[in-house]
Amino acid sequence: MKKLMLGNAAVARGAYEAGVRVVSSYPGTPSTEITENIVQYEEIYAEWAPNEKVAAEVAIGASIGGARAMSCMKHVGLNVMADPVFTVSYTGVNGGLVFCVADDQGMHSSQNEQDSRHYAKASKIPMLEPSDSAECKEFTKLAYELSEAYDCPMFLRLSTRVSHSQSIVELEERRGDALKDYKKDPAKYVMMPGNAIKRHVYVEERLRRMQEYAETASINTIEENGSKIGVISAGIAYLYAKEALGDKADYLKLGMVYPLPEKKIIDFAAKYEKVYVIEELDPVLEMHCRSLGIEVIGKEAFTLLGEYTPRMIAKAVLGEDGGKVTELGEPIPVRPPVMCAGCPHRGTFYVLKKLGLNVCGDIGCYTLGAVAPLSSIDTTICMGASVSAAMGMAKARGDEFAKKTVSVIGDSTFIHSGITGLIDIVYNKGINTVIILDNSITGMTGHQDNPTTGYTIRGEETKQVNLLTLCKAVGVEHVVVADPFDLKGFEKVVKEETQREEPSVIIAQRPCALLKSVKYSGHCTIGADCKNCKLCMKLGCPAISIKDGKPFIDESQCNGCGLCTGVCPFGCIKKED
């Protein structure tokens, strides 16, 4: 059967067909839908882990236990799970083990543009890179075969355009998912120096064998069109090149981007007047070619930044300009993402802005608190850094500064890696105030459950981590729950807690407005008695804008959350049902 499938759904299908039994992941665009799609296959145990390190370790354990296992993450998630990854390269696997990592060229939804191929090289774990959904499925299955044949975990590298594009996939049956035997084997699985020294020898030997495999691998293909131009490429960049150059070039398409088939590359390159390496982000393939003494054209013709397009490649390689582009020249206002109407975070940031506090931010929907008009976040680095960076700032600048500074962190992010920072504050006598933005869901990545929501990935009820008792348990004595839509009450709480000479936590509790369980109704209107003070405009609500010189609420955008009624000092905004 043929089906139009998202790349991520095809990876999930590949895992299913390959007989995978255990998948543990932490969400992250553009990788999230792999694990979400796994859920439809009842044969597979699936879970959202608290963070990527835990997810990878669960998958590693499942593999050692004899099952085929998978863990999926975005590129920065690979940083979080890097520790186990480097060592599982040494232990190898029992059941096949695949880590799917999705890069985000162009930073559609990310805080950096790192190239995960460096990890393959650094950890000596082979990496396959599909170009479309059919290959997503095929390469996933192949990865499991290789993983078991070479006793080696595998990377599957995706990117936004591969993960989030749909193309046609042919569905096949699931192979048996028999568990392999579990045998105690400390020399292989207990990585202390004596054992690891021997496994390192194995790793190098395995890499050599994998490289031999790469020379003849069916996923490293050559396409000859009798051209004088040779193109070496992989993944989505290969499709851009193919579309741009068609049969005006010959291609070496690398389905395996680590280790590389050196002999094949040398032989291919020798045949052409000019050899282009076309790869987004870092010159990984290019540098390898150069190290082999091959003269290639790479980043001198192509950018290190963002996504490529066929047009860009046609221009660089053929000097062709492409079709006419109509530009009218008028400046067009940008449309950055905004907090939704009814977003609970809006109340929090309105108050923080009003109080003029320094705010160490984190990653989630609430990062949008950095943009105008709320403009109240000073820093955003990575998940969890809001808590620990505020501690560092306070230690650098003293207690008075700490009293003017807060951390803001979402519920999912707090569990992911905020709790450890909080322990640091308590243990090392910090006096910081941490605001946990508890909207009862992992919002940014599209509503995944997490340990604080009380539901599993399959929507089954489970134990719920109680944030209040958790914070108290690590030694925070002042933990307050407050509603960010009660602006006056919330402001009072923030003032009180920041003034303390001890650590404190404010749990700003109000569910995400997009959750089905949240039912706001009606809409708000601004009365004719409006004094035009424009205070309501400071909320940055997408439903409120200026019309004929005065604030106006667009009913089609308003969901009746009512936050603005509490902002108007003259009581001119009313809620109607």
Added chain:
Amino acid sequence: MTKNIMIVGVGGQGTLLASRILGNAVIGAGLDVKVSEVHGMSQRGGSVVTYVKYGEKVQSPIVDKGCADIILAFEQLEAYRALPYLKEDGRMIVNNQKINPMPVITGAAEYPEGICEKLAEACDLTVVDAAALAAEAGSIKAVNVVLIGVMATSTDIPYEDWIATIRSTVPPKFVEMNVKAFDLGYHLKG
């Protein structure tokens, strides 16, 4: 030749569903197809762009500047922003809705005046009051299906394939309403 379609709008407007209906209608017609979607950050009220490409064999999933045969815009400003992507002889279909982006709301920028007039001079333009037609069909939520209906007339996909796709994509109780919405778009004069 591949046909390149670009669907643009504001996160939350239902552009993703529109591109999925389109993708499935094409597969029903037995062609190769690729659909590039947007998930994540930009879905939060930002500009969203999806691409649908179909033909004998489709390579990349994206549409370049100057290469779109059809641009289906759910919002005026997004249509304006997408104009450079339209082929010289391409067709632009615009829903007449306007949604202010945050820089306009905060007063840092102005929403350009007379977008439809300017577009009409620059390209082959069809302006649709999709909200009114959707309401006529029975639900304001069917704006995306109305727009798909308008666009369908510029493709070589048979009418029946569209209807079959709608039947298989939307929940049973909304089928009739959505078919009506599609028809209103499909038979739009203009």
